[in-house]
Amino acid sequence: MGKAARKKTKAPKVRDVFVAQPFEGLAAEPELIAMREFVPSATVKLSLVDDPGRRVTLGTVLPMAAAALVRTGGDVFLGLQVQTRSSDISRDLGRALRWALEAAEGDVLSVPDTTSPPAEGERLQDLLVADEEFDVQLHEDFSWWLPEGSEPAADVQLSLDRANEAIMPTERLGPGSYWVLAGEKAHLRWVRPEPENRLLQALARLSAAGELGLGEGSRYAGSFRAHGLLVPVWDLDAEAHAREWVEPAKHLGVRLETALASLDNEPLNAAERRARDGLVGRQLTLR
Known part of the structure; x- marks a missing residue:
């Protein structure tokens, strides 16, 4: 039997590539x-x-x-x-x-x-x-x-x-946004569909203008990444009911959309760039 005949047929290799944004292309x-x-x-x-x-x-x-x-x-x-x-x-x-x-x-x-x-x-x-x-x-x-x-x-x-x-008690405030009562703390976790860099710029614009919060009893805590998208997180007054944050979240969403649209014509100024650097450093680990 010749060498060629003795060679084993190898299965074709299939490249299995990690997909960082597995749900991309779905509206949901x-x-x-x-x-x-x-x-x-x-x-x-x-x-x-x-x-x-x-x-x-x-x-x-x-x-x-x-x-x-x-x-x-x-x-x-x-x-x-x-x-x-x-x-x-x-x-x-x-x-x-x-x-x-x-x-x-x-x-x-x-x-x-x-x-x-x-x-x-x-x-x-x-x-x-x-x-x-x-x-x-x-x-x-x-x-x-x-x-x-x-x-x-x-x-x-x-x-x-x-x-x-x-x-953990959870309420949906809007598309991709959820109020969660985690022990003694309450949070708003908001999965945003925008590219991370663009979203951070818009958040920085709001932060520099003092418009990043949801009102009294709230503060921006940071963000984490999940399956290719950025998830900003706000700490909320745990004594307030979830429904009390529905309207503030809507208003924040409007401000955020306005900030996103403004990026096409107005680059970040110095104060906004500093705010962005601060936001980048506030990455959270979800527990």
Whole structure:
């Protein structure tokens, strides 16, 4: 046998590149990031490109942190917060969704497929209606895990109890913006869709003008990065109810949009550049 015949055929190498902004291109990108990173219990109905009539619910987290499950009756549930991930979260979710659409009633996918080579048409951007905004439904607990009137198995009940105990009170103030009561502190966490540098310039413009807060009882705390977007954070008076911050957040949003628009014609002045340098140094770690 010649050398050529003895050579083993090597599988083609597929370059698996880390995707820093996995939900880019979806109108619901800020909501997806919020639901994955810090919203405790929430659901949203998904609209599929190829099967608009299929009942699919995206949840922050599923029982036992499963990637997907199919209820009796065919309802599909997809989990955002899972314990295993690849270099592309959108692909993980797309694979879990495609698995669920073909699975039998009662089937559960514990972890997403994170090892198969990348292929065309398997990311969320390929499967969901890209320009649709999310109508996020927040829940006080995880009772939505269970079909109405059903009794959970022992392991599911244990997971349910633990999940309920970990919930921090959360309210949605607007697109991508959430009030969170974390122990003795309250925060506004706002996932913004703009490129980081442009957003920082706009925040700096507001800061230099003394317009970066939400009023009495609030202060800008800093920001953190999540899946390619910047998330500014404000500390809020924990004694005030979430609804008391809805209007101040709206007004801040208007000021921020105005500042963003002004960047096209007015570069930052010296005071605003100093403010930007200060904001860059105030990076937070989400706990």
